[in-house]
Structure formats: structure tokens, C-alpha cells
Amino acid sequence: MSVVSIIGHKGGVGKTTLSINIAAAITKAIHSSNIDEPVCLLDLDLRLPTITEILNSHPQKTFFNLFELLANSTYQLDFLQNLYQILIPFKEYKTGAIAKENPRLLKSIAKYKNLNEELFNNAEFEFGDQIHELFLMRGEIERPSDLKRRNVTQLFNRIDINKFKNTLRECEGSARADINDYISYIEEYGFSILGGEVPILGKKKHRQRINEPEFLVLFIEFIQEVCEKFKHVILDTPAGGVNHLSSIMNSIDQILFVFDVSNTVAVKGSIDSIHTFMDYYEDFYENYKNGLLTGMDKTYVDRLIVSRGGKAVEQALETKKMCIVFNRSQKINEVTQSLDQLREYLDTLGKYEKYRDRIYLVGLIPNNKVINITNNRGSLFYGKDKKLTYRIDSIAKNIIDPNINSPTLANSNKEIISFLEKKSTLGFRKTYSRIASSLS
Ligand SMILES: Nc1ncnc2c1ncn2[C@@H]1O[C@H](COP(=O)(O)OP(=O)(O)OP(=O)(O)O)[C@@H](O)[C@H]1O
Ligand SMILES: [Mg+2]
Structure with missing residues (x-):
């Protein structure tokens, strides 16, 4: 070669x-x-x-399409990864594994409040109703103690983090483009x-x-x-x-x-x-x-x-x-x-x-x-x-x-x-x- x-x-x-x-x-x-x-x-x-x-x-x-696809994949992936990085500390806090002062938790609350609505709505994958509900709750959650509220706890009991993790892994795998779609063979030149x-x-x-x-x-x-x-x-x-x-x-x-x-x-x-x-x-x-x-x-x-x-x-x-x-x-x-x-x-x-x-x-x-x-x-x-x-x-x-x-x-x-x-x-x-x- x-x-x-x-x-x-x-x-x-x-x-x-x-x-x-x-x-x-x-x-x-x-x-x-x-x-x-x-x-x-x-x-x-x-x-x-x-x-x-x-x-x-x-x-x-052309490369234009490729860039659109890759850009889209990376945006979607970023978004999914962000969500995952929010869910984990939330869950850890709720199970008592981390305290309310934990910097990771505070950071994830800030991230959660800033989630991009457009990306969420245009996402290609199914988040499931529970994640959607959590997304809509952004106005209600300001500090860690809000996560302990009954409705949030109930919601968290229904969120399957492993399932979410699998979606993330799948998305990481499918961000790739199929090269055959982009290669053109020109008969005339061989x-x-x-x-x-x-x-x-x-x-x-x-x-x-x-x-x-x-x-x-x-x-x-x-x-x-x-x-x-x-x-x-x-x-x-x-x-x-x-x-x-x-x-x-x-x-x-x-x-x-x-x-x-x-x-x-x-x-x-x-x-x-x-x-x-x-x-x-x-x-x-x-x-x-x-x-x-x-x-x-x-x-x-x-x-x-x-x-x-x-x-x-x-x-x-x-x-x-x-x-x-x-x-x-x-x-x-x-x-x-x-x-x-x-x-x-x-x-x-x-x-x-x-x-x-x-x-x-x-x-x-x-x-x-x-x-x-x-x-x-x-x-x-x-x-x-x-x-x-x-x-x-x-x-x-x-x-x-x-x-x-x-x-x-x-x-x-x-x-x-x-x-x-x-x-x-x-x-x-x-x-x-x-x-x-x-x-x-
Ligand atoms: N040996 C040569 N004799 C005459 N003309 C040439 C020769 N080599 C290149 N040219 C002409 O020079 C022009 C520029 O060539 P070409 O587009 O291949 O350059 P390039 O380095 O790819 O430029 P760019 O950086 O813009 O992509 C073309 O019109 C080409 O036909
Ligand atoms: Mg050139």
C-alpha cells in the first residue's frame, strides 16, 4: 500500500x-x-x-455530507455524554454515596440547568419518558436538596441508568460513516x-x-x-x-x-x-x-x-x-x-x-x-x-x-x-x- x-x-x-x-x-x-x-x-x-x-x-x-454527519454525530454524542455525566452524580447523591457539597454534584446541577433544549428536542435517539420528564424539571431543581423531593425520587426510581449507558455506547459506535457511500468510482478514468x-x-x-x-x-x-x-x-x-x-x-x-x-x-x-x-x-x-x-x-x-x-x-x-x-x-x-x-x-x-x-x-x-x-x-x-x-x-x-x-x-x-x-x-x-x- x-x-x-x-x-x-x-x-x-x-x-x-x-x-x-x-x-x-x-x-x-x-x-x-x-x-x-x-x-x-x-x-x-x-x-x-x-x-x-x-x-x-x-x-x-461529498465531504460536505460527511462533515454534516460527523458533526451531527459528535453533537449528539456530546449531548448524550453530558446527560450521562449529570445522571451519575444525581444517582450517587440520592443513594448517599456522595454528599451535597460534592463538587461533581454541584457541577452536574449547573450542567443540568444549562442543557441545550434544541439539541434535546432534535436528538435522534429515544431518551425515554423518564429522561424527558427530568429534562422538563429543570425549573424546579436549583440545589442538591431539591433532588431529594418525592416526585424527583419517584422519577429516579424509574430511570434505568444501565439502559441509558447502553444507548450511549451504541451511539458511540454508530458515529462512524460508511466509507462506501462517499467513494465514487469513475469508469472513464478507472x-x-x-x-x-x-x-x-x-x-x-x-x-x-x-x-x-x-x-x-x-x-x-x-x-x-x-x-x-x-x-x-x-x-x-x-x-x-x-x-x-x-x-x-x-x-x-x-x-x-x-x-x-x-x-x-x-x-x-x-x-x-x-x-x-x-x-x-x-x-x-x-x-x-x-x-x-x-x-x-x-x-x-x-x-x-x-x-x-x-x-x-x-x-x-x-x-x-x-x-x-x-x-x-x-x-x-x-x-x-x-x-x-x-x-x-x-x-x-x-x-x-x-x-x-x-x-x-x-x-x-x-x-x-x-x-x-x-x-x-x-x-x-x-x-x-x-x-x-x-x-x-x-x-x-x-x-x-x-x-x-x-x-x-x-x-x-x-x-x-x-x-x-x-x-x-x-x-x-x-x-x-x-x-x-x-x-x-
Ligand atoms: N506544467 C504546467 N504547465 C502549464 N500549466 C500548468 C502546469 N501545471 C499546472 N498548470 C496550470 O496551473 C493552474 C493551477 O494548477 P492546479 O489547480 O493544479 O494548482 P493547485 O496547486 O492545485 O492550486 P490550488 O492551491 O488552488 O489548489 C491550472 O490552470 C493548471 O492547468
Ligand atoms: Mg488544487
Whole structure:
């Protein structure tokens, strides 16, 4: 399995264009060797998803629906959990297990008085008449002694806390989305896509929700399930990375940085995005090794370990592959200059020695009008132009073949350029067939 994130520091460097074409190239390579290994192209750009639009595909359910579902589930769950946290101290007080000054009890009374009526009325589950009655009694209960009143006691005798607990557990279990509802297979291209047509994070409530841990856990679990289902997943990752999804970024196999070499400002930005990524990654890996991961990161890695095994996760983290694709190149010296600039920058940071063998140079895509047909309609250029197709094939080969020898920053500029400019990818097909036969 490979999960690849296509990253670029700013808008318009070609992330989406490359993601789509790489997905097409991998699909073609797989089909040509008759292996049924599905490819999924995932639009992680939650602010401005474009893939479905570019590919003219209209999935029934998009990330927008997913967010609505997850948001709803987490709200409902929050509410149910709140109720549970109210009922328990009430009950304990009534049985004499805690005193009237108990802070937990006082807190639960305050919580009870503030229960959100709208959420209660719109809840999807049956609370039962008793809980409803309790809810309606909010005006009568001000202090612990009010709980000892006869009508309240009678009501409490009828409330089955265990039953309530079971409802809560059930709800926790059903907050998950069925990933099959969200994946659309596009016959024409032979791969699946996933993502929204509607900008999800344009909505204020979605922007808020994605930073809430319960919500994020559900969303990340969803993404991880997708990654497990497919052989190759290409993530079109928004400009600047996805901070709230750093667990995903840190745990996936390969990162592919897109360098727009058509102007120097863009190159500087791309270099900076590698730096930002390294900082994230180093912190994450250090914390992982020292058992210091917390919160989301820990939850996510623990899940990965369960599904892939500790060794595989450790190895994926240790050998995480960072690749660079140069896009929009017109003159070769733009590429050599970018390479020198990157080496110098890493050297200044004291990171060159550490990373020079781990940063692979895997692709060079010229600035080409076949790609830049207005309104993105030219974005799927794979298969339409021989030279471009070769270039994309060699990027795809780098992704799916772990044994491929792409040059790294440690190679000379001359070696790098001659690799990136090579005309044919015949070796690719051969290598792939070899892997294919070893797998079958
Ligand atoms: N090599 C290229 N040659 C010519 N045009 C290109 C090339 N790569 C990308 N483009 C064009 O540049 C524009 C932006 O590309 P794209 O949408 O892929 O960028 P992006 O990084 O995904 O942007 P965003 O951050 O907005 O999502 C598109 O119109 C695309 O056709
Ligand atoms: Mg894009």
C-alpha cells in the first residue's frame, strides 16, 4: 500500500493537476500488468475542493455530507455524554454515596440547568419518558436538596441508568460513516475519487468543528479507513499542508512536494514548505520514539499500529520518503538553481547531511499548453501528449516501485537532470511486470 500526499506551499503550483495525472498513470500501470489494485484520488483540500469539478464528476455524497454527519454525530454524542455525566452524580447523591457539597454534584446541577433544549428536542435517539420528564424539571431543581423531593425520587426510581449507558455506547459506535457511500468510482478514468464539491471549511461551524478532538478523531478514522481500502491513495493536499491533520501527514508513506520553478518567489515558498514539514515530522517522530505522543497523534498512531503492526509503522516513520517534482519548467537552469538553493537552505539549518539521501528528485514537468487549457479542462493531460505521459509515468513508477533508484539531493545536478529528462520509461514497464509477477 502507498499513501502519497501531494503538497505545495501555495495556490496554483500544480498540486491538483499532478494528483489527477499521477492517479491516472498509476491506474494505467496497474491495469497494464493486470493486477486489480484500486487507486483512489482524495481531495483533501477542504477549503476549495476542485477535483470533482475538473473531472466532471458529481458524487452523491461529498465531504460536505460527511462533515454534516460527523458533526451531527459528535453533537449528539456530546449531548448524550453530558446527560450521562449529570445522571451519575444525581444517582450517587440520592443513594448517599456522595454528599451535597460534592463538587461533581454541584457541577452536574449547573450542567443540568444549562442543557441545550434544541439539541434535546432534535436528538435522534429515544431518551425515554423518564429522561424527558427530568429534562422538563429543570425549573424546579436549583440545589442538591431539591433532588431529594418525592416526585424527583419517584422519577429516579424509574430511570434505568444501565439502559441509558447502553444507548450511549451504541451511539458511540454508530458515529462512524460508511466509507462506501462517499467513494465514487469513475469508469472513464478507472480510479475512484473522494472529496467534496462544496468548500467544507467555508462554513464557520465546520471550521470550528474540525479543530475539536472528537470530531477530528472521527474524520481521521474515516481517512484512515479509506487508506486501508485502497492499494494506492493520492492525497491532493491543500496549500500550506493540513495543520489539523498533521497526524495523517506524519504517518503516510510518501510526501511529494511540488516545486513551481516558473518564478523565484514560488521556489522560495516551496523550500519553506519542506522546512515546515521537516519540523512537524521531526517533532512527531521524536515524540513517537519516546512514547510522548498525545491526543490525536497518539490515537492515530495507535490505530495504525493495530492495523499495520508496530514494526511497519516504525519503519514507515523512519524511512519516510520525501520527493520533489519540478513543475512548469521552461529552462533547465531554473531546476539547477532550485536544487542549489534547497541544498544551501538545508545546510544553513544544519539539516543537509541528515536529509540529502532522503529527498528524492522524481519528476520534471515542463510548462506546457496541453496542461494549461483554460478552466482546468486540460488538467487530465495523461495519455494526450507522449512526452508528458512519459514524465508522469516516471513519477508514478517512483511511487509504486520501492526499488526504484531516483536520484537524491546527494547526487550532482548533472546526474539529477539527466535522470529527470530521460525520454523513455520502458524500464518502468519491465520493473513493474517484475514486481507484478513476484506478487502473484
Ligand atoms: N506544467 C504546467 N504547465 C502549464 N500549466 C500548468 C502546469 N501545471 C499546472 N498548470 C496550470 O496551473 C493552474 C493551477 O494548477 P492546479 O489547480 O493544479 O494548482 P493547485 O496547486 O492545485 O492550486 P490550488 O492551491 O488552488 O489548489 C491550472 O490552470 C493548471 O492547468
Ligand atoms: Mg488544487
